[in-house]
Amino acid sequence: MQQLLNTALGGLTLGMVYAAFALALVLIWRSTRIVNFAQAPMAMLTTFVALTVIDAGYSYWIGFVVALLAGLALGAVIERFVVRHVEGGPEINAVILTLGLFIVLHALASVVFGNRYRSFPAPFGIRGIEVGETTIGLTGFGIFTVVAVLVVMGLLVALFRFTDVGLRMRASAFNPEVARLLGVKVGRMLTLGWALAALVGSLAALLIAGGSLVHPGYMDSIVVYGFVAAVLGGLDSPLGAVVGGLLLGLSLSFVSGYLGSELVALAALGILMAVLLLRPGGLFAQAQERRV
Amino acid sequence: MLRIEGLTTSYGPVRALQDVSFTAERGKVTAVLGANGAGKTTLLRTVSGLVRPDSGSVHLGEHDISRTPAEAMPALGLAHVPEGRGVITELTIAENLHLGGLGRGRKVKAGDLDRVYDLFPVLGERREARAHTLSGGERQMLVVGRALMAEPSLLLLDEPSLGLAQRITAQIFALLRDLVAEEGLTVLLVEQNARSALSLADHGVVLNLGRVVADDRAEVLAGDDQLRHAYLGF
Ligand SMILES: Nc1ncnc2c1ncn2[C@@H]1O[C@H](COP(=O)(O)OP(=O)(O)OP(=O)(O)O)[C@@H](O)[C@H]1O
Numbered sequence A: 001m002q003q004l005l006n007t008a009l010g011g012l013t014l015g016m017v018y019a020a021f022a023l024a025l026v027l028i029w030r031s032t033r034i035v036n037f038a039q040a041p042m043a044m045l046t047t048f049v050a051l052t053v054i055d056a057g058y059s060y061w062i063g064f065v066v067a068l069l070a071g072l073a074l075g076a077v078i079e080r081f082v083v084r085h086v087e088g089g090p091e092i093n094a095v096i097l098t099l100g101l102f103i104v105l106h107a108l109a110s111v112v113f114g115n116r117y118r119s120f121p122a123p124f125g126i127r128g129i130e131v132g133e134t135t136i137g138l139t140g141f142g143i144f145t146v147v148a149v150l151v152v153m154g155l156l157v158a159l160f161r162f163t164d165v166g167l168r169m170r171a172s173a174f175n176p177e178v179a180r181l182l183g184v185k186v187g188r189m190l191t192l193g194w195a196l197a198a199l200v201g202s203l204a205a206l207l208i209a210g211g212s213l214v215h216p217g218y219m220d221s222i223v224v225y226g227f228v229a230a231v232l233g234g235l236d237s238p239l240g241a242v243v244g245g246l247l248l249g250l251s252l253s254f255v256s257g258y259l260g261s262e263l264v265a266l267a268a269l270g271i272l273m274a275v276l277l278l279r280p281g282g283l284f285a286q287a288q289e290r291r292v
Numbered sequence B: 001m002l003r004i005e006g007l008t009t010s011y012g013p014v015r016a017l018q019d020v021s022f023t024a025e026r027g028k029v030t031a032v033l034g035a036n037g038a039g040k041t042t043l044l045r046t047v048s049g050l051v052r053p054d055s056g057s058v059h060l061g062e063h064d065i066s067r068t069p070a071e072a073m074p075a076l077g078l079a080h081v082p083e084g085r086g087v088i089t090e091l092t093i094a095e096n097l098h099l100g101g102l103g104r105g106r107k108v109k110a111g112d113l114d115r116v117y118d119l120f121p122v123l124g125e126r127r128e129a130r131a132h133t134l135s136g137g138e139r140q141m142l143v144v145g146r147a148l149m150a151e152p153s154l155l156l157l158d159e160p161s162l163g164l165a166q167r168i169t170a171q172i173f174a175l176l177r178d179l180v181a182e183e184g185l186t187v188l189l190v191e192q193n194a195r196s197a198l199s200l201a202d203h204g205v206v207l208n209l210g211r212v213v214a215d216d217r218a219e220v221l222a223g224d225d226q227l228r229h230a231y232l233g234f
């Protein structure tokens, strides 16, 4: 019983992080039809920025905020000056480009920050909380993880739903030509979309890093899990990405807890294959849109 | 109001407009007619900045807008309802209208949408529904309403009657007639259905293979048997 609870709690916490990373991928896919494989090293770079700030003697929170801002800026710069050139072109160009960025950013991190493991601090306890006699598998940092992801998602939903900028961004993603005719500066909206996605990616990276070790490749497996979660949710749906992330986190946690942690990557691949074969539109594929 | 001079537009090697010149008068409806592939859509897309012309100029009032990007047009008072309508189906009806209002570059207030809901009560009843649930006729009302949200002085319409029942087309044409008469709106109307377009329009321009082959008052065009048989098909 206790193991069940702990596995579920661990899965939910991890699922929130996958959800955030999946959301970052979905935000970009929705607006530019690009799967941003470079999301992992982009996010990784910003945690190294945080680490540098923290090592320079500033608090964890300053490092945290600086990393998120760095993510925002990095996303904007990469869209505006790199990705802009392949938008609207053949899809393979964009794939090659983001894979190329993946390699370049990795190399950059190794050169600038060193290719070794470094420990990353956590602002809250990373030991299980004690309830009476037993320790449950929920840590202070785990609670922070869940809250941080929920807050950022809530802010994003509010932005998209209730603000003019959010409406312009959605219009640009759904129908760029009509959006232009209605006066929307679509290019600027895409830049903003990439910036926000990179911020969410940075958040996920900071949450993975907290209380553990980081090195230039530490986010690489997460981009795979984030991608699986996004596909699970249908790639086009932010809500789907979140549900997909939670489902994946739970599933992988149970695989790891009951079958063995060496099977986790295989299980993720199995889930991806199953979704692509059985429900290629994702678990929540909507009915075909009506065309008139 | 809208003065087009020597406009030439190509898609790669395909020349879609060749030295097109004409004027659309303020407060009048000018119909652009011609067979499939004559270049009507290209003309509107060039005027609204979606396509760059090779040469020639477009003046909106005193402004030369021939190099102005499409997203800057609503602020200049130009609204373009594209071919195939351009409803953003993923957004709600209210969001589509709100977006239209943003084109003018100022805040949209809740009451601003009411004018459109008064014109088209079906839209008002379903304001929070996604636009993909609308029928073809309702979508046409939505895009016309959305264009009006930006309070344009020049409205470009690309085949608004396409696929619509005669009754709905008549309703939309009647609305246009009112807007032109009461608010001095200028309309450039592309139509496949030349007969009904000329009944609404003051003036008509006929395109064939990218060139202007006739440019005259609507009654004159409608009364020209040879022209009707050759290009207008009625
Ligand atoms: N994007 C494009 N690329 C290449 N050629 C194009 C493109 N759009 C239009 N054309 C060509 O330009 C010419 C004019 O097309 P246009 O769409 O302007 O005609 P139209 O008068 O609007 O026709 P319709 O009545 O069928 O809508 C046609 O020969 C068409 O094939």
Ligand SMILES: [Mg+2]
Residues within 6 Å of the ligand: B040, B041, B042, B083
């Ligand atoms: Mg056309």
